[in-house]
Amino acid sequence: MNKSELIKEYEGFRSLGLKLDMSRGKPSAEQVSTVEKLLTAVTSNAQCFSETGSDCRNYGGLDGINEMKRLFGELLGVGPEQIIVGGNSSLNLMYDTVARSMLHPVEDGCKPWSKYDRISFLCPVPGYDRHFAICEYFDINMINIPINDQGPDMDMIESLVASDETIKGVWCVPKYANPTGISYSDNTVRRFARLRPKAKDFRVFWDNAYVLHDLTDTPDEVLEIFSEAKKYGNEDMFFEFMSTSKITYPGSGISCIASSERNIKRILEALKIQTIGHDKMNQLRHSKIFHCYEDVAKQMRVHMNIIRPKFQAVYDAFAAAFEGIEGVSWTKPNGGYFITLTLPNGTAKRTVELCREAGLVITPAGAMFPYGIDPDDSKLRIAPTYPLLDEVKIAAKLLACCANIAICEKQA
Amino acid sequence: MNKSELIKEYEGFRSLGLKLDMSRGKPSAEQVSTVEKLLTAVTSNAQCFSETGSDCRNYGGLDGINEMKRLFGELLGVGPEQIIVGGNSSLNLMYDTVARSMLHPVEDGCKPWSKYDRISFLCPVPGYDRHFAICEYFDINMINIPINDQGPDMDMIESLVASDETIKGVWCVPKYANPTGISYSDNTVRRFARLRPKAKDFRVFWDNAYVLHDLTDTPDEVLEIFSEAKKYGNEDMFFEFMSTSKITYPGSGISCIASSERNIKRILEALKIQTIGHDKMNQLRHSKIFHCYEDVAKQMRVHMNIIRPKFQAVYDAFAAAFEGIEGVSWTKPNGGYFITLTLPNGTAKRTVELCREAGLVITPAGAMFPYGIDPDDSKLRIAPTYPLLDEVKIAAKLLACCANIAICEKQA
Numbered sequence: 095m096n097k098s099e100l101i102k103e104y105e106g107f108r109s110l111g112l113k114l115d116m117s118r119g120k121p122s123a124e125q126v127s128t129v130e131k132l133l134t135a136v137t138s139n140a141q142c143f144s145e146t147g148s149d150c151r152n153y154g155g156l157d158g159i160n161e162m163k164r165l166f167g168e169l170l171g172v173g174p175e176q177i178i179v180g181g182n183s184s185l186n187l188m189y190d191t192v193a194r195s196m197l198h199p200v201e202d203g204c205k206p207w208s209k210y211d212r213i214s215f216l217c218p219v220p221g222y223d224r225h226f227a228i229c230e231y232f233d234i235n236m237i238n239i240p241i242n243d244q245g246p247d248m249d250m251i252e253s254l255v256a257s258d259e260t261i262k263g264v265w266c267v268p269k270y271a272n273p274t275g276i277s278y279s280d281n282t283v284r285r286f287a288r289l290r291p292k293a294k295d296f297r298v299f300w301d302n303a304y305v306l307h308d309l310t311d312t313p314d315e316v317l318e319i320f321s322e323a324k325k326y327g328n329e330d331m332f333f334e335f336m337s338t339s340k341i342t343y344p345g346s347g348i349s350c351i352a353s354s355e356r357n358i359k360r361i362l363e364a365l366k367i368q369t370i371g372h373d374k375m376n377q378l379r380h381s382k383i384f385h386c387y388e389d390v391a392k393q394m395r396v397h398m399n400i401i402r403p404k405f406q407a408v409y410d411a412f413a414a415a416f417e418g419i420e421g422v423s424w425t426k427p428n429g430g431y432f433i434t435l436t437l438p439n440g441t442a443k444r445t446v447e448l449c450r451e452a453g454l455v456i457t458p459a460g461a462m463f464p465y466g467i468d469p470d471d472s473k474l475r476i477a478p479t480y481p482l483l484d485e486v487k488i489a490a491k492l493l494a495c496c497a498n499i500a501i502c503e504k505q506a
Numbered sequence: 507m508n509k510s511e512l513i514k515e516y517e518g519f520r521s522l523g524l525k526l527d528m529s530r531g532k533p534s535a536e537q538v539s540t541v542e543k544l545l546t547a548v549t550s551n552a553q554c555f556s557e558t559g560s561d562c563r564n565y566g567g568l569d570g571i572n573e574m575k576r577l578f579g580e581l582l583g584v585g586p587e588q589i590i591v592g593g594n595s596s597l598n599l600m601y602d603t604v605a606r607s608m609l610h611p612v613e614d615g616c617k618p619w620s621k622y623d624r625i626s627f628l629c630p631v632p633g634y635d636r637h638f639a640i641c642e643y644f645d646i647n648m649i650n651i652p653i654n655d656q657g658p659d660m661d662m663i664e665s666l667v668a669s670d671e672t673i674k675g676v677w678c679v680p681k682y683a684n685p686t687g688i689s690y691s692d693n694t695v696r697r698f699a700r701l702r703p704k705a706k707d708f709r710v711f712w713d714n715a716y717v718l719h720d721l722t723d724t725p726d727e728v729l730e731i732f733s734e735a736k737k738y739g740n741e742d743m744f745f746e747f748m749s750t751s752k753i754t755y756p757g758s759g760i761s762c763i764a765s766s767e768r769n770i771k772r773i774l775e776a777l778k779i780q781t782i783g784h785d786k787m788n789q790l791r792h793s794k795i796f797h798c799y800e801d802v803a804k805q806m807r808v809h810m811n812i813i814r815p816k817f818q819a820v821y822d823a824f825a826a827a828f829e830g831i832e833g834v835s836w837t838k839p840n841g842g843y844f845i846t847l848t849l850p851n852g853t854a855k856r857t858v859e860l861c862r863e864a865g866l867v868i869t870p871a872g873a874m875f876p877y878g879i880d881p882d883d884s885k886l887r888i889a890p891t892y893p894l895l896d897e898v899k900i901a902a903k904l905l906a907c908c909a910n911i912a913i914c915e916k917q918a
Binding site: 118120121123126127130133134136137138139141142149150151152153154155181182183185186189193196197198208224227228231232339343344345346364367368369370371372373374375376 | 530532533535538539542545546548549550551553554561562563564565566567593594595597598601605608609610620636639640643644751755756757758776779780781782783784785786787788
């Protein structure tokens with residue numbers, strides 16, 4: 095299509111008065127309705143007890159109920175003694191972990207991070223905007239690390255952490271990364287496992303948000319990080335996070351942090367100052383509907399069947415609209431919640447603007463980069479899960495139309 | 507009784523092999539069983555929506571659902587726009603509020619508290635050990651403020667905050683204070699409301715944990731703090747906290763923070779970095795069983811009827827055992843969860859020790875004071891709610907016996 099045809103198509107979309115949102119990795123109403131049994135998992139006083147007989151309604155149990163620790167352990171491939179069950183938000187656990195490190199030493203003999211003039215985190219890009227927001231909030235300098243199809247650039251990470259004592263952390267989404275959808279290769283995981291950082295209090299924030307979130311019948315496999323790290327005596331270097339937000343309820347799921355037993359003990363010491371303990375009734379509900387890995391895997395297949403056609407709708411729309419357009423590509427991940435669309439440099443922001451004017455909200459260009467700056471202005475994150483399938487079809491066509499207009503404008 | 511009779515009585519208790527716990531302000535199994543309807547408040551997908559139609563299962567709604575903001579507003583006597591609904595732990599909200607203040611300015615033009623060499627909090631004593639633990643964790647110096655039957659010593663507080671810019675906060679439990687049970691007089695509340703601290707970022711942590719927790723039909727009344735503070739333009743100086751932990755479920759209730767609209771806006775800015783939002787499904791459950799103040803008040807009368815006989819059992823045992831013993835007195839609060847027993851100086855620790863050896867756990871002597879130090883070693887906190895009534899009767903007699911032995915030993 096030439097520009098005038100594109101503009102005509104665009105005006106057609108505008109006249110529809112659309113109100114669509116593909117901005118966040120948010121499950122749809124259909125998805126959250128698939129676990130109705132959670133609502134009736136515990137309905138009487140007699141059912142309010144954990145397997146050890148503790149009353150889940152009352153105080154106590156800072157690390158979570160046994161059955162939930164065991165389940166998370168199984169899902170992540172670690173022992174229950176490596177788990178602390180959290181509240182409804184793994185983001186909150188990550189925030190807390192950084193916040194605690196700012197004011198209390200992460201490691202014996204180290205000083206709190208806030209006592210440095212400046213500390214830095216390594217940020218594989220494009221990445222998750224909420225990770226970067228935590229760094230920005232605490233004034234932690236962010237260093238961009240490019241990602242390839244094996245994971246982050248490990249040469250760069252190894253060299254930086256080995257030489258700079260003020261680099262204190264790295265954000266990782268090892269499986270179906272937000273937003274690229276790539277999974278870390280075995281070699282990448284092993285190189286993380288044997289990192290030799292100069293800072294004794296360097297930590298890897300291993301956000302396994304999509305550990306079970308496959309979109310195909312040939313899912314990616316990522317090595318379990320603690321088994322690898324133990325080979326190098328490095329298990330204290332990792333904090334792993336996951337939640338059931340995209341398994342059961344986004345707003346009312348259960349989160350967890352996994353780490354070495356030594357770190358877990360350390361965190362619990364701090365946690366007992368911080369809270370009376372997390373909501374055990376919701377843990378109990380979850381443990382009643384999920385007894386083991388396979389129960390959760392079954393639920394994930396239900397999600398996959400709802401989500402997969404939406405991803406396909408985007409691929410189809412993009413394939414049709416971008417045929418023969420140079421400099422345009424998109425990911426087709428085996429799992430996760432996002433498609434990354436790469437456009438010619440300097441056209442991403444304009445595309446978002448055109449989308450917004452026609453009633454489609456997508457993630458702001460730049461949001462996947464520290465400080466909101468995409469140096470090439472070329473990446474867009476597409477989150478196709480929340481709208482209805484028919485809406486995704488329209489939204490993807492509209493988005494492609496906007497991108498093509500932006501490309502024409504740029505070339506003009 | 508003389509000492510040998512007391513020791514004989516004590517040996518009698520020891521031979522029973524008791525295992526009793528009056529150490530924490532913890533509701534009993536009977537109490538937590540009174541809200542079974544919470545378990546069936548939401549049992550189908552169709553019920554998962556708030557009054558504005560938002561899906562409580564999904565992401566969103568950082569400040570909480572309308573109906574819960576309105577309810578907390580009603581319970582505290584403030585507007586819903588002054589409320590942020592939290593998770594299951596008001597302690598966690600208090601911790602977070604202090605933690606945030608350590609690294610981010612509480613007020614425009616101020617620096618974060620961690621940038622001072624030393625800051626202090628005023629701590630009315632005896633007080634709540636978990637408040638003091640937060641200060642200790644953040645290395646905040648604690649200054650003891652005596653409490654009388656009107657509340658904390660306001661002369662001392664006014665004079666300290668007016669002259670010392672490094673005093674940044676004060677812990678208050680304005681109603682049925684933990685552990686004295688006293689409620690702040692109107693004059694005390696008004697003096698708080700018109701405080702003129704030297705530090706612009708001085709804050710009052712108004713922990714209204716027992717706002718509805720009466721034990722008599724002639725309950726204490728405490729003035730609403732924000733209405734008073736507004737008269738002096740001081741509403742930004744207060745953070746108020748409460749929760750349903752001792753209304754519904756201790757471990758799975760709903761907490762809130764109340765403050766000025768300006769502070770609320772400021773907190774929400776930070777909260778959006780920190781979490782995806784709190785559990786709205788549990789908020790929805792609570793709002794379905796409590797529509798208004800009177801619904802909650804009714805539930806509190808159910809608790810009162812369970813708790814009151816346990817307090818009476820302690821009074822009866824103490825009256826019998828301490829008759830004619832000099833230097834012994836105890837509180838008879840109109841509400842709350844605690845009785846404070848005052849013993850002759852230097853006998854509290856020994857009493858706790860004797861109790862423990864006979865199978866009764868009570869709160870460690872000193873726990874109600876900063877750094878765990880009761881300068882007189884004379885105060886004990888009795889928490890009679892958790893054990894069964896018959897157990898409370900035995901425990902109170904045993905405790906009195908132990909105290910009398912400790913007094914004899916001291917006199918010897």
